[in-house]
Amino acid sequence: MIGLFDSGVGGLSVLREVRALLPQADLVYLADQARSPYGTKTLLEVRDAAEGASAHLLERGATAVVVACNTASAAALRNLRDAHRGVTFVGMEPAVKPAAAATRSGVVGVLATPTTFQAEVFDDLVGRFAAGIRVLAHPCPDWADLVEQDGGDVDPGVIARHVRPVIDAGADTLVLACTHYPFIASQIAAAAGPGVTLIDPAPAVARQVARVADGSGAGTTAFLTTGDPGRFATQI
Numbered sequence: 001m002i003g004l005f006d007s008g009v010g011g012l013s014v015l016r017e018v019r020a021l022l023p024q025a026d027l028v029y030l031a032d033q034a035r036s037p038y039g040t041k042t043l044l045e046v047r048d049a050a051e052g053a054s055a056h057l058l059e060r061g062a063t064a065v066v067v068a069c070n071t072a073s074a075a076a077l078r079n080l081r082d083a084h085r086g087v088t089f090v091g092m093e094p095a096v097k098p099a100a101a102a103t104r105s106g107v108v109g110v111l112a113t114p115t116t117f118q119a120e121v122f123d124d125l126v127g128r129f130a131a132g133i134r135v136l137a138h139p140c141p142d143w144a145d146l147v148e149q150d151g152g153d154v155d156p157g158v159i160a161r162h163v164r165p166v167i168d169a170g171a172d173t174l175v176l177a178c179t180h181y182p183f184i185a186s187q188i189a190a191a192a193g194p195g196v197t198l199i200d201p202a203p204a205v206a207r208q209v210a211r212v213a214d215g216s217g218a219g220t221t222a223f224l225t226t227g228d229p230g231r232f233a234t235q236i
Contacts, residue, residue, distance in 0.1 A: 001026045002213050003057030004066040007036040007049070008148045009235050010180035011068030014092070017206035018066065019221070026217035028060050029068075033227025037144050038071040039113025039178065046115060050076035051083065056224070064088040064213035066205070070112055070177050074119035090209050094122060094177035095201040097129035102197050103173040107134045109166035111188070112177035114139040138166050140178070147180040151235070154184050156191065163191040173197045 002018065004011050008031050015029050032038075035049045050072040054065050065087060067073045067080070073091030080089050094116070099108040108130065116122060117137050126135050140162045146154045166174065174196060176182055182200050189198055225232040 001028060001061045001217065002064045002066065002209065003028050003030065003054075003060065003062030004068045005030040005032060005050075005053040005057060005072075006069040006179055007031070007038040007072070007144070008033050008180070010144060010147065010178060010183070011066075012236070013179050013182040013200070014066060014068035014202045014205055015221075017202045018209050021206050021210045022213075022215035024217050024219050025213070025215040026220045028057060028062060028222040028224065030057055031223070031225040031227065031232055033148075033225050033232065035226065036148060037113070038069060039115050039144050040141055041115060043075045043115060043118060046072055046075035047079055050080060054080055054084065058084070058087065060222075060224075064090065064209070066209055067091040068179055070094065070179065071115045074116045074121045088212050090205060090212065092179060092201055092205055094125060095175045095199045095204070096125040096135065098204075099173045099175045099199050100130040100133045102199065103133060105170050105172040106132070107136065107170035108173045108175065109136045109138055109169075109171035110175040110177050111138055111140050111162065111166070111181060113144060114141050116177060134170070136166050136169055136171055138162060143184065144178055144180040147183050152183045152186070154187060156187055159184060159187045160191040163188055167192050167196065171196070173199065176200045
């Protein structure tokens, strides 16, 4: 069984990619909505939340865990691997490498939660893969919450307020470095305008899951939440 978790519904964007590649896998998805959002918490708070979510999935029988959240991956992935040596963990990371390869202007915008940028992982990725590229780290502290509340129906003005400064600074490639953001990708694209490439790391993460996790099973999917089950049922 493969477990996936996020602070809320964002990780469903990863689950759908995993399901497409592994139709027979048994999946269990945990939305840690009682502790949502992760993206404005401290690194220590996110590590604690990630450990709790992972422990829950392991108790349910998961043999591999997908940290389907950029913030939790940046804050906690190394700790989780150290704490659970026999478990396969796959995490998200800002897609700096493909963005650096794709840009024509030499300017890349990374849209993420504030806490994702606080972890050393982001600076490490930029140093390794974006030599000679200007990388604009732009925190979007309210987007994940808005997706949780409204699904994909987010005020275009809220989107443009974050996207336009990055585009006006010369970015022609935007990294969606939060798993909630693919749900508003059409609005982000509209705010960015023509000629801007959006990069969602979820398909690449799903390919990694397919390489390292057991994809056999009956093709079942279970959904769990630490929040309100009735509300979560309407969000799936």
